[in-house]
Amino acid sequence: MESAAMDHLAVGAFVLFGAAFVVLVVWVSNLLSPKSANSPDRLEPYECGSEPIGPSWVQFRVGYYVYALLFVVFDIETVFLYPWAVAFGNIGVFILVEMVVFIAILAAGLGYAWKEGALRWR
Amino acid sequence: MSPTLAVVVKLVSIIALMLTNGVFMIYLLRKVLGHLHIRLGPMHVGPHGILQTMNDVIKLLTKEDLTPRLADKALFFLAPMIVFVPSFMAYLALPFSDTLKATSLETGLLFTFAVLSVVPIGILLAGWSSGNKWGLLGGMRSAAMQIAYEVPLLLSALPVVMLAGTTDLGGIVDAQAGTWLSVIPRWFITNPLIWPTFLIFVIASLIEVNQTPFDMSEAESELVAGFGADYSAMKFGLIYLSEFSNTFVMSALGVTLFFGGWLVPWIPMSWYEAVPVLAPTVFMLKTYLGIVLMWWIRGTYPRVRIDQLMDLGWKRLIPAALVMIVLTGVVDKLIVPLFNGAVSW
DSSP states (O other), rough: HHHHHHHHHHHHHHHHHHHHHHHHHHHHHHHHHHOOOOOOTTOOOOOOTTTOOSSSOOOOOOOOHEEEEEHHHHHHHHHHHHHHHHHGGSSSSHHHHHHHHHHHHHHHHHHHHHHHTOOOOO | HHHHHHHHHHHHEEEEEHHHHHHHHHHHHHHHHHHHSOOOOOOOGGGGGGGGGHHHHHHTSSSOOOOOOSSSHHOOOHHHHHHHOOOHHTTTTOOOSSSSOOOOOTTTHHHHHHHHHTTHHHHHHHHHHHOOHHHHHHHHHHHHHHHHHHHHHHHHHHHHHHHOOOOOOHHHHTTTTTEEETTEOGGGGHHHHHHHHHHHHHHHHHHHHHHHOOOGOOOHHHHHGGGGGOOOHHHHHHHHHHHHHHHHHHHHHHHHSSTTOOOTSSSOHHHHHHHHTTTHHHHHHHHHHHHHHHHHHHHSOOOHHHHHHHHHIIIHHHHHHHHHHHHHHHHIIIIIHOOOOOOOO
């Protein structure tokens, strides 16, 4: 078989095997481990020994989501830079000018987010 | 060898490598941190405590597997899997030698970063599903900081890709063969232009693997154990195995990108061909040196605050990495060719 196809086959096999390995290990550990009798507070979540008050799924500050949005933008732009970097050696100064423009736009975006206070952890 | 058999051999050897690495690294971590703290570390099980981790594996296997009452049962089981599978897959593209690698993916570097970036989702799920406020906080912090540092990490690998002209990890190693002035290795780290980039890579990779100056997600003095607090038995074991394995993969990636992978320029190529185990041995030695360096940092610096951490990532490292990309480009395309008198437009 062609080697690139083999490589992708291996990637697929790794996903399945990894998942199966987790199931197997947890199953074996369940076979080996003792089952102790249930007492009322054995299954309470461990919050330093005090009884949990209210629901565990509490609200979160909106700051996390601002960072998440920024991350999506910047991560994708970074991925765009990779094909450019691979082709970098083959093309002249033109490729550099092009990317400086791209990075300048990226930097302007970051500067704007910074100025608007999106990067302040509150 | 038939294709199926080849895949099976890869699966078995990599899971074996991952488990041995895990067991050995946990022992090594205890010893390294122990000696940094001027104490001995494990000493009782076996000579110098070398069997301590084996003992711990057996203990983890025979512990009762608890699912807390408030947990989301399905996700609670799924989370260790989402943490473990990507870190297992991250070994796929690592070049242990010219021929000894699971795959030679053309996009090896991107593939490794991509699978490693799935891990925070698993950690977030682990924290969310255990129905524990500390766990949720730990998971959220971990996700926030890992995504903050993924961008500088990706950016800091870019100058290397620019100079090597490929994202195939084997190709990046090949690009570092030979010497400058017949003494200095042609590793990317010997290029002064790459030094700031390397620094960014080191900081970002420490955060990606949750090492102590940046271990906000499981800060034991603040969050009990963060996202892992309610995990027990082998589910806990798998999450921690994957964390150690990620440390190994990050160090291996650093070695591949900056320190010439399995290459040592003073060793002639004919030796590598004569002794097939030489290349993987060199690679493993360099990787473990990198790991010990990470732990040295871990044992030396106090934990930073999360707002400082986010500032460092977004306001310092990302702009610095962008500047380094432009600078590498300008030096490589304009300044060096100007001296040689041959700028290609």
